[in-house]
Amino acid sequence: MDDKERVQEIIKLLSKEHPDAKIALQYIDPLELLVATILSAQSTDKIVNKVTKKLFKKYVKVEDYANIDLKELENDIKSTGFYRNKAKYLKKMAQMLVNDFNSNVPNSMDELTKLPGVARKTANVVLSNAFGIIEGIAVDTHVKRLAQRLKLTTKKDPNKIEKDLMELVPKRQWQNLSDLFIFHGRRVCKARNPNCKECCMNKLCPSAFSF
DNA sequence: CTCCCGATAT
DNA sequence: ATATCAGGAG
Structure with a gap:
């Protein structure tokens, strides 16, 4: 065979x-899934879900991430590891979403992978699970x-x-x-x-x- | 290739 | 003590 x-x-x-078998990250919209997937790098879904449960009450819109103090964001996601990089990506990503994407999460591979901290793995997760688009x-x-x-x-x-x-x-x-x-x-x-x-x-x- | 990094299992 | 965890950037 x-x-x-x-x-x-x-x-x-x-x-x-x-x-x-399906995604174990908890989210209710594309932004939440995007954030959760970025946080999941070298972490577990269990820890990410625990962090996002509080995070998603505090940060609802992309502007909430874009305007937050970096140190405060770092502290909010610390237990997922790589927290300085992740906080930096999240803030820069949110700023790019506001400036270049009308505060919406884009739904194409080309656009998603332009975002800081987003490569093909994260883009594939968001495209398939949040938009039903299969690119890879x-x-x-x-x-x-x-x-x-x-x-x-x-x-x-x-x-x-x-x-x-x-x-x-x-x-x-x-x-x-x-x-x-x-x-x-x-x-x-x-x-x-x-x-x-x-x-x-x-x-x-x-x-x-x-x- | 290296660096980022806390939490958990073994 | 150490390997590994829903990766990505420089």
Whole structure:
């Protein structure tokens, strides 16, 4: 069986195991999702959701981020880590949204990736989940790790991994693939001590039991 | 490539 | 103690 057939079997098995696989970040509009996704870098959805619960009551409009004192914003997001960079990105991003995008979150890859702190991963998450627009596959640390272990790619660069996956999987499954890999990566195919014994697709994985 | 960085699991 | 967590910029 070639890789295209193998990945279809993988998706089938993962869908059965994780029928609830979908984004775990809490948000009610594109701005909230954009902010939550930026905060999620090298953090967990659990921590981000805890932070945004308070954050989204205090910051409702882009102007609220654009006008805030940087130190205060840093303090509000501190527990997500990388808080100085993230605060700087959020404020500059909000200023750009006000100045160049009429205070709205844009809905195209080109426009989103112009924003400070937003590259393809964040843009893909916002486009697909907030706007229903599929332009690519969100390759985060989990998608990267699983794609490599399953040998669906030989690349290291997330953008190249995204390209390989896009050629391997039909567009209608791009979103689901990302969600399934993230769920499975958190629960079973963990970075440390992956649970190959309990993994539903260990027969399809070249790396199974090799850790 | 390095740097950013607190919270959590092992 | 240390690796890792829904990354991106310089």
